[in-house]
Amino acid sequence: MNFLSEFRRCVDAVASAAPSDVAEILGLSDDEVVEVMQGAAALSRVGERVGAMAAGVAATRSRQADGHGGLAQSRGHRNTVALVQELSGGSRGEAARQVRLGQSLMEGADPLDPATEEAEPTAPPWHAPLGDALSRGGLSAAQMDAILRGLGTPPEGGEEVWRIAAEQLLLEASHRTVEDLRLAAQGVRDELDPEGAEQRFLARFERRMFRMWTDEDGVHHAKMVFDDEGAAAVRSVIDAAMRPRRGGPRFVDSAERERAKRLVDDPRTNEQLAYDVMMDVLRAGAVADAEKVFGTRQPGVRVVVVKDAPVGHTEDGGHPLPAPAVEQAICATGFREVTVDPAGNPLDVGREQRLFTAKQRIALAVRDGGCVWPGCSIPASYCEAHHIDEWNAHGGRTDIGRGVLLCRFHHMNLHHRRHRITREGSGPFVLHPPDGPPVELRPKSPRRWMWSPPPRAA
Incomplete structure (x- = not known):
């Protein structure tokens, strides 16, 4: 026909x-x-x-x-x-x-x-x-x-x-x-x-932007273009705060049940609620009270990786993430190994692994003083802990002596641009660019002279 x-x-x-x-x-x-x-x-x-x-x-x-x-x-x-x-x-x-x-x-x-x-x-x-x-x-x-x-x-x-x-x-x-x-x-x-x-992941990352302007009536506007991980993080924040409005799980805790009822009955639109949630997060910053803002579940992006697969995916939405982005996520959030049978049925869920503790992060901050990348001045509180030995490829350990602080940008740059950081024993950390000579990484801590003093004058 x-x-x-x-x-x-x-x-x-x-x-x-x-x-x-x-x-x-x-x-x-x-x-x-x-x-x-x-x-x-x-x-x-x-x-x-x-x-x-x-x-x-x-x-x-x-x-x-x-x-x-x-x-x-x-x-x-x-x-x-x-x-x-x-x-x-x-x-x-x-x-x-x-x-x-x-x-x-x-x-x-x-x-x-x-x-x-x-x-x-x-x-x-x-x-x-x-x-x-x-x-x-x-x-x-x-x-x-x-x-x-x-x-x-x-x-x-x-x-x-x-x-x-x-x-x-x-x-x-x-x-x-x-x-x-x-x-x-x-x-x-x-x-x-x-x-x-x-390459596509990095191209989308390069397009990230945020811009604000005020129109002729004095109304403030903003435009934002997300990278993949940023978008997943914001969705997680919104979903965690809005789940009672979107048919989320029933709550057994009386306080949480009451909070969910107040949210359902709230006269604000979903868009207004989402705006207010984001403003609360921005105002709270690094010291946000997760229970007050989000209820019982703090938002986060969970990455799922099938063993030997070249890419991972976000648990919610299934958005693909390339291997370097997965390695970066492992540095920051750890991972949990799940064993499945050939039909995909879960057989065993292992323990959480590969994550620096809060005390180890303090020790890294004392030693490194911030991002150790040459020329970077980002302070320690804004940095992520990077394992210089990848968990799978090099049998990496979550030890202070095998970790350094990197800001988010340089952490991503290291994983995606194929840089490596090595260390021989207790010697200096050395950055190995893919197409240049090695560079010794110097800590930014003002107390570094205490454990790395300059040579004495003759």
């Missing part, structure tokens, strides 16, 4: 079932309402496919090289997205998605030979299974776009693996939301390409 005949069939089905006005819809039975909705959804999916194909053709005829003679340009638009947006009346994001899908479909189309006007067979692209499913109606445009954007462009030589991944994700499409499907595709991509996962 071609697109046009399927489109007509859907139109006829909707026309036969759908009432002519709202008054008639109110008179339909539940089953009839569902039937109308199903017909309208099928019609919408066919329309999306036809529109995407047309947008793809328009994109091939609106290239920069075509100048003002291109299809979109000749109609007064800078590009195909602007043309599609005007014709559809939708948002720019929806128009961009339609063009992306159309261009993907065009990649799998066989071009015509000008001499014979017959199609010349070409090797199908890795995402051909997705295009075929879209053409058959087994995949919606939104689902295909979620998989395409989640998987991204395969690395050189990875097209066949990406094709298999696309086929596997097709099996997930029918019982996942579009958001979950995109996240699953991202997880598969990072498992298959751990080096690319780290």
Whole structure:
């Protein structure tokens, strides 16, 4: 069945079932309402496919090289997205998605030979299974776009693996939301390409920003772009404070039950409550009373790593984290090993490991005085404790003599840029950059002369 005949069939089905006005819809039975909705959804999916194909053709005829003679340009638009947006009346994001899908479909189309006007067979692209499913109606445009954007462009030589991944994700499409499907595709991509996962993680980290401004009415605004870990931390804060409003667990403690009831009955909107929670956290700072602000559960980001897997994931949301980010998290929060059987059923939960105690952190602060990275002046209270011997790779121990203080930025930089810190016995800590000579790390403590005095004058 071609697109046009399927489109007509859907139109006829909707026309036969759908009432002519709202008054008639109110008179339909539940089953009839569902039937109308199903017909309208099928019609919408066919329309999306036809529109995407047309947008793809328009994109091939609106290239920069075509100048003002291109299809979109000749109609007064800078590009195909602007043309599609005007014709559809939708948002720019929806128009961009339609063009992306159309261009993907065009990649799998066989071009015509000008001499014979017959199609010349070409090797199908890795995402051909997705295009075929879209053409058959087994995949919606939104689902295909979620998989395409989640998987991204395969690395050189990875097209066949990406094709298999696309086929596997097709099996997930029918019982996942579009958001979950995109996240699953991202997880598969990072498992298959751990080096690319780290590069993408760092690229998102570099885009982090916070900006405030005041409009002409004196209203203060802010814009913030999160890195992956920052976003997970803020979600954890909001979720911990808002869980009674979001159907969280029932409480057996009477004080916590009463607090949950007050939150549910609070006249503020969810957005206002979230704002007030964040302001409370900012005001409280490092000495925040977790029980007062969040109740019985202090927020935090838990990372889950399957043994021998190249990437980890946040427990809530399943957002992927590359191996260096996992190692950094282990330095700061420790880890708990869970043994599972081949079906994923938990067999044993080990004890918490790999974490400096509060007393050890004090000792590190006395010795290091702050971040030991050359030229950094961040104080000790703002630093994280780094294990110079990685737990898995080097059999690292959580000993004061094998740890140093690093600020968050340099801690992340060390893990992601492949620096290493070593120490021979009780000698100095030495930083080994990946592409430079070793650098001796000097403590910043004003008391360092007590255990590392300068040589005496002759």
